Structure formats: structure tokens, C-alpha cells
Amino acid sequence: MKTTVKRTLTAAIVAGVTAFAGQAGAQEAELPRTMMWSAYDVGSSGYTEASAVADALIKEYGVRIRIMPSGTSIGRLLPLKTGRVQYGWLANEVYFATEALYDFSAREWGPQDLRVVMGRPAGFGIGVAADTGVKELADLKGKRVSRIQANPSVNLKVEAILAFAGLTWDDVEVVEMPSYGAALRGVVEGQNDAAGGVPTAGIFRELEASSRGIVWPNLPTDNKEGWDRVRKVAPFFSPATETIGAGLSKEHPAQLIAYKYPMITTYASTSEEDVYNLTKAVVESYDIYKDANKVMPRWDAQSAGKTPADAPFHPGAVKYLKEIGVWTDEDEAWNQKRLERLKAVQAAWDAAEEEAIEKEIADADWPDFWASYRKEHLN
Structure with missing residues (x-):
């Protein structure tokens, strides 16, 4: 029986199937009767994804899960810090909180001892109006690039992409914009030439259909020096090939950066057993939520259980990911470096x-x- 189980798990890993851990007599994950999670606002992708996974756990394990939405990083992290919620479905505030940057540089905050459980990869790039003639990132020198007020998450990503080509904000004409939507809209309306964002953003679709058109300058994966510069800006970025979004297809992909959003996050003090069981439950319930929307398939363990991320992975998550053959020596090396x-x-x-x-x-x-x-x- 043990040999059969081992062969079944191995075959499932090779096939990229992650909803296997509860099969073949394995012990079922044990979850608390109730849980509270924090997430982005209702209507955001983070809230939608958290809701899809919560519904799956409710159906599979009979738990009660309440999601507390907030539009601010402090609003999502404070209830986690105080223990009001056990897990947060978070974004780059995880990195800022561990580094004591921006809102988290206040004395009452400081570097937070956060740990990642899982997080799906998301693509991000600089969408450029095609009529500018920009083909490569280096061509952005002297062009009008959006920088968003009070949005360090997006600005950090743009800074990292510019760094790939050896550029900084000083090398472009910075156009200060009041919001993410305004930054993208500005390219459509000719106020700027480029803005950082996710390729699936609706406004980028408008840019694609407009007289300006859209291009996505690539970050080739074989450019080691360029990627070293990216990771000096922040260590959680990795290469991504995107085929879905404005101006993109399987025939015309773009090599962009990947980051994790949303990330299931908790504090290091959360027990290893609790995190192990939650990780197991999320992986085992994959078949229930994977078709909830077009991005949910990226929650498979082979994608969502890998480094890099904005904070080190929790030992409970690592333990389970090792058991199913997802966690590698390379992941462990990254995690130890991030802990240091x-x-x-x-x-x-x-x-x-x-x-x-x-x-x-x-x-x-x-x-x-x-x-x-x-x-x-x-x-």
C-alpha cells in the first residue's frame, strides 16, 4: 500500500496535479472550527481568490471562515498583528513590513516577523504606447513614465524593471499620477508614454485598441546581469512569460517579471502544526476552487508553493511542501538567505x-x- 501511495504521489507531481495529498489513505488536514482572514477590498482579485479558497475549505472541512476586507496595507496587517485574524491574503506590504519601509517605518511597527504560507505568481510589466518607437527597456530613456503617488508597491516594480536596463527614475521623465487607474489612463490619453501594470488590466486593453497601440519591453531570462539588478531592488521578483493580456497571446508572449499576489501570510509565531494543516487543506482542495476564475489555476502547489516571495516561507508550509515533493534545495537556499x-x-x-x-x-x-x-x- 505504501509503495502504491508513493507512486501515485510521484505521478501526480510530475503531471503538475496538486489535489492529491488527501488521497490514498493520507490523514486529513485538521483545521480549527473558525478562522478569520484579512484581504483586499471586496471586488479585488485578492478578495475574490480568498473567497474561492474559503468556500472550498468550508465545503471540504466544515470550517467557518470570515474574511475582513481593507483597502489599506495597515488595515490588512493590523488585525494580523493583534491576532484578530490568523492569516492575511496580502501583497507587497509583506515586503515593506519585513523591511520596515513606508508605513511600517513608524516606531509602533518596525520589521514584522512575517512568514508566507503560499502565494500565486502574478505577471507585471511596463506597458508602453507603441507609437513611441520603444522596443527594448533601454529605449525608455527620456520617455514619460508614470510614477503613482502613495503607491510604493507599483512604483517599486517599475523601478525594478527600469533597473534591468540599467535605468533609474532619473533617466526617464517622471509623470506623477494620483492613482493606478490614472497612470494607465494617462498612456491612452497621451499624458505619458508608459506605465507599470498587470497585462490583464482593462485600460491596457483600451490602449491596445487605440491609435497608440501597446508593446511590452522584454526582460530576457538569459540576461543574468539584468536580473541581478532587478533583485537588488527587491529579492522577490522572478521571470515570467505572459501570454494573457493586452497585446499578448501564445504566439506573441512577453517576458515580464513575476511576483506573488496574493500571498497567504501569517506571523512566525503561528504554530507549525496549524500552518502545515492549512497548507495541506489548500492544496488538497485545489480541484474545488481551481475553476473559480481564470487565475485560480495558478494556485497549484507547483506554482504557489515555490520561492521567491516577499518574506520567508513558514516552517509548517515548508514541511508539507517537502512531503509532496514541491520544495527543493534551491527553495531552501533562497529561504535561508531571506531569513538572514x-x-x-x-x-x-x-x-x-x-x-x-x-x-x-x-x-x-x-x-x-x-x-x-x-x-x-x-x-
Whole structure:
């Protein structure tokens, strides 16, 4: 019987099927009777995906799951920090929180000891009006590129893509935009030449159909130096070949960057057993939710259970992913490196606090003090 189970699991992994772990007599995942999750606003892809998985777990395990939506990163993380929710379906605020950046540079926050459970890959690129003549990323030099006010998540991705070509914000004409939608709309209306976004965005479809047209400058996977520059901006990016979206198809793909969104996230203090069981339940329920919408197939374990991510993976998740043959030595090496980085940031924060006390730095001045200290002591 054990030999049969092993062969069944091996065959399923090779085929990319992830809804097998509960079969062949394996012990069923044990979930708490109730859970609370935080997620993006109702109507967002993050909320929709969380709801699809929650419905599957409710049907399969009889648990009660309530999702708490919020339109802000603080609104999604604060209930996780206080223990009101057990897991968050989060985006790049996970990275900002572990690095104590932006909203999380405040003294009451600091580097958060977060861990990722799973997270599906999502593609992102710089959509460029075709009439600009831009073919490669280097051609963006001197072009009008959107930067969005109070949206570090999108801006960080654009910065990383520019870095691939050895460019920075100083090399382009920055057009400040009030929102993500306005940034994309600006390309359609001729206010700017390029904006960062997901290829499936409806406004990019409008750009494709307009007189301007759309192109997606590539980030070739074999350009090691370029990808090294991308990962110096943030370590959670990886290559992605996108075939779905404005101006894209199987015949005309684009090599863009991938990041994880949404990521099921919790704190390191969450028990290994609890996270192990949740990971197992999400993987085993895959067949129930995989057809909920066109992106849900990316929640298969072979995609959603792999590095990189915005924070280290939780040991409970790693344990299960190893059991089903998804977690590799390469994933483990990445995870250990990410843990070392998180510990370095936490140590730098503690040292900065000690120095701030000696210098009597006021709370209002702390973010600037931390930014300066961080720049000097952390790469």
C-alpha cells in the first residue's frame, strides 16, 4: 500500500496535479472550527481568490471562515498583528513590513516577523504606447513614465524593471499620477508614454485598441546581469512569460517579471502544526476552487508553493511542501538567505532604536532617522 501511495504521489507531481495529498489513505488536514482572514477590498482579485479558497475549505472541512476586507496595507496587517485574524491574503506590504519601509517605518511597527504560507505568481510589466518607437527597456530613456503617488508597491516594480536596463527614475521623465487607474489612463490619453501594470488590466486593453497601440519591453531570462539588478531592488521578483493580456497571446508572449499576489501570510509565531494543516487543506482542495476564475489555476502547489516571495516561507508550509515533493534545495537556499536578511533588518532596527534613545530622537523624527540609519547600515 505504501509503495502504491508513493507512486501515485510521484505521478501526480510530475503531471503538475496538486489535489492529491488527501488521497490514498493520507490523514486529513485538521483545521480549527473558525478562522478569520484579512484581504483586499471586496471586488479585488485578492478578495475574490480568498473567497474561492474559503468556500472550498468550508465545503471540504466544515470550517467557518470570515474574511475582513481593507483597502489599506495597515488595515490588512493590523488585525494580523493583534491576532484578530490568523492569516492575511496580502501583497507587497509583506515586503515593506519585513523591511520596515513606508508605513511600517513608524516606531509602533518596525520589521514584522512575517512568514508566507503560499502565494500565486502574478505577471507585471511596463506597458508602453507603441507609437513611441520603444522596443527594448533601454529605449525608455527620456520617455514619460508614470510614477503613482502613495503607491510604493507599483512604483517599486517599475523601478525594478527600469533597473534591468540599467535605468533609474532619473533617466526617464517622471509623470506623477494620483492613482493606478490614472497612470494607465494617462498612456491612452497621451499624458505619458508608459506605465507599470498587470497585462490583464482593462485600460491596457483600451490602449491596445487605440491609435497608440501597446508593446511590452522584454526582460530576457538569459540576461543574468539584468536580473541581478532587478533583485537588488527587491529579492522577490522572478521571470515570467505572459501570454494573457493586452497585446499578448501564445504566439506573441512577453517576458515580464513575476511576483506573488496574493500571498497567504501569517506571523512566525503561528504554530507549525496549524500552518502545515492549512497548507495541506489548500492544496488538497485545489480541484474545488481551481475553476473559480481564470487565475485560480495558478494556485497549484507547483506554482504557489515555490520561492521567491516577499518574506520567508513558514516552517509548517515548508514541511508539507517537502512531503509532496514541491520544495527543493534551491527553495531552501533562497529561504535561508531571506531569513538572514530579515534578521539583519531586525538587528539594525534594534540598534537604531538604541542610538535614537541616546540622541533623544522624537517619534515624529524617527522615520527620517530610521531611513538614514537603514541606508547606512543595510544594503
